[in-house]
Each structure stands twice: as C-alpha cells, then as structure tokens.
Amino acid sequence: MIFFRIDLSDNHGLGHYNRIRSLIKYLDLKKYKIVIDKLPNFFFFKGEEKNIISLYENKNRFLNEKKDASLFSKLIKNKNNNSIVIKDSYRLGFEWEKLIYKNCKKIISIDDFVEKKHFVDCYINHSPIFLEKDKEVFNILKKNNKKSCDFLLGPNYGLFNSVYNKKKITSDYVFYNGGSGNLLVYEKIIKKLCRTKKKPFKIILIIGPFAKNYKKIFQKFKKYKNIKLLHQPENILNALSGTKVFISSAGVSTFESSFLKIPTLLFKMNDNQNLTETEYEKLGHYFFLKKKDLNNSDKITQLIILMLENKDQIKKMMSISNINIKNIKQNYIKYFAK
C-alpha cells in the first residue's frame, strides 16, 4: 500500500494534491491512500473521497511534526506494515521523516526547496534548476540527505497533470490564481479588458476549490456575457488547452501551461513560488511579474492585449520547453519497479 501524506487546505492550496495525483496517474496506482489533516466538504474531492483519510478528527488539528508522525504511524501500522510513504508537505520535515522511517518500507519526499534537510530514501524535486547541472546545488542536496538517498530531479520528473479532454473549452484569456487564491486580484484588469474596443472575446475565470469568495466573484461578473466562470473544475487543462493567453499565479500550472505551450503571464504570489527568472525560462516562460505589479492594472491590461496579438511569437519562444510526458511516466515507472 502507498500512503501519501500531503498539505491540503485553504492555506496550503491545491499544489501538493495535484502533484501526487499526477504521480498516481503516472504509476496507474489502484491501492493507495491520501492522508490529509481534514477532508473539506467540496464536490471537487468527491471522486477521490474513498481514498482520502483525515488524520485529525473533530476539533483536533496539526500541532507539530512529532504528534503528526505519531498519529500517522498508527494509521499506517493498522493498514499495512510494508507500506511506502510519499510525503509532499512544507510543514513536515526531517523530524517527521525520521519517526516514520522506522514504520514503513520506504519513505519518499517531494519538495521544492534544496536547502531543507531530509531523512528519506528518495527525494523528488521537479524544479528546472537541475537542468543547469550546478555542482554546488547537488552538493547542498547531498549534504542535506542520507548517503543512500535516490534523487529524482528536474522536469524529467515533472509532477503535473497532462491529461485533458479532446473537447477543449475555447477562450481568448484564462485567469487563474491557484486552488486557494483570490481571483479578485485580477478584477480591475478583467474589467478593463472588457472595456477595450477590440472585437468580442471570451474570458474564463477558474475558481479553485479553496477560494472562499465564489459568490462574490459570481456577483461581480454576472453581467459580463463574455465571461465564463469555472468553479472547482476537476481538470483545468480542458480550459487551458483551448485558450490563447493564460494569466496565472506561478504554481504547478506553470508546468501545465509549459506542457501545452500556452502563452502565459505569470505572477509570483508567494514565497513558495521560488523559481528564478532563468528557471522559468527553462520551462519556456518569459513573462513573469510580481504580485505588486497587479496594482498597475492599465499596463497589465495593455500587456495582456499585446500578448494576445503576439501569441504566435510567444509560442515560438516557448519551443525551448520540451516536457515529454511519456519520458516522465517511464522514469517514474522505472524507479518504482526497482
């Protein structure tokens, strides 16, 4: 049995969940459990409900790594002694891993930060930073991990969704701010776009499952006939694949739009979105701004229009991105078959 222990909440967003979902798909796993703090009552998770376990009941909540490890150990001992644990969490680190290590066959960590110390058998980090083959970075990794640790590094181990319907949802622009982000950070820009005298165009707003203000967003945009709201879509790729320009926070969707080669304007919304300019460029993304740039809504609106007008030019720039899903899948199958 494979147990995933992940962060999933309005604070942590959907990124960790999306990553392990892609791993489940790559490996075609049937028997697995996803352990989270508490299962939110969203229809987004309905299809996966039977595989999700809430670690904390009633008013109990996460306090520290030690207590979490104790609860989690009990859970995996009850189910199976020979389990593999895959952890994708910013809260759980070295201490948690060391405690769990004794109670499982193998422990794997998915992480975005090279500097964090680990006690795992396998370390996964899909950051394009590893394309540079920088010895200094590898030395830091080696120093922070066990000698016997296996490293699955770089976009060749990319963890993102790549499956979507052939029937695309077409649009000119798609706006997204992650699974829990507030989409209204784009409000002024969207309204200014609608006021431009260009021919009628279609805008899709993707509202993540943890976004708390769906009703407010709905109220604000209901009179706009060219705007379509997608609330908690199971798969954002159906909308992404049919759009001309994607405006998004620089989360996991960075990989998804790179894979689809969709001209994208990225905003760094938080410190976990920690790629450098060169690393985004390695994924084929050349347009990224800071959250505070959103205050300049006039200029952003003009830029978005220019990106639409020059979408073919941007697509050519994105040719650098060579994410090959077949290779990624094979790489994971090969490693897990060992």
Add this chain to the structure above:
Amino acid sequence: MKKFSTLEVNDKIINKYLFYKNLYINRKYSSNKKIIKKIDHYQWWFLKQKLRKSFFVLKEESPIFISTSDHFKFKNHKLIYSGLISCMSETNLFDLLKAIKIQNDYLDRQKKNYCFISIDKNNKVLMYHWKYFGYLPLKKDNIFYKYVKNFLNISNNYNIFYKRIKA
C-alpha cells in the same frame, strides 16, 4: 588575439536584454537614467523591439555589447538610429572601440541610409570617435535636425552625429 563575432538577438533574451539595459554603465549615458520596470520593458518589446535590428557583439563567445539599430523613414529618406548596450557592468576602451567598429561595418552595409548616433556631452571616452567612422555633427540647419531630435526625443545634453551610406 581575442576572437570577436556577432549573434542575432532573438526574443528569448527578452529578460536578459532588460538586465543589460538596466546596468548602471548603460543608464549613466542614457537619456533615461531610471531603472526600467519589467512591465514597461515587456510592452516595449512587443511594440518597438520588432522595428529594431539588434545583434550581440561576442568576445570569445561571451556577449560584451548589443548593437541596436532603429530603422525608420523621413519623407523619402531611410534613417537608422544606432546605439550600443553594454552586457558587462564594466568595459574597456579596446572592447568598446572594437564593438563600434563591428557596428559600423554593419551600418556601412545598409546602403542608401542616413545613420545617426547621439553621444552624451559628458561622455569623454566617446567625444571624438565619430570622426574615425565617417560621422559629421548634425547641425541645426540640417533638414533632419528637427525631425531626428524630436522623433527620437534627444535632449540638449546630447550631441548628434550622422553619416550617409551611399549606394
């Protein structure tokens, strides 16, 4: 002998281009001394960079300068306004003169064009180089003076020079 070569600038260096433009050495002698913001640079890239022909001057395969040439028309005349952007935070006179030479080799191939350059009056290094590359000072009675000065928004702190590339 160091090897110098050129390489065409493409869209993929959009962010590096801004990094170079914002180097102090470039802002020091530029009409705009302020740091250029990314959002402004991205807009400029889509609107103006298309009209500009730029190439890197490489020394031992490493970029040392970007040669820029803005092509435009005035009445029936073809005009080029050229400039150099340093890719290094510090440069030396030899590399600079070599880059100017390479740029002028390119400009001299642009037949039937008038080429313009502007030089900061405080730039002591480039005060006299124009003579050696066939430029003349652009005087107020020249038919291009008003147009070039206004169109390119060149302030009074700059001297303008020009040369005619014959057919």
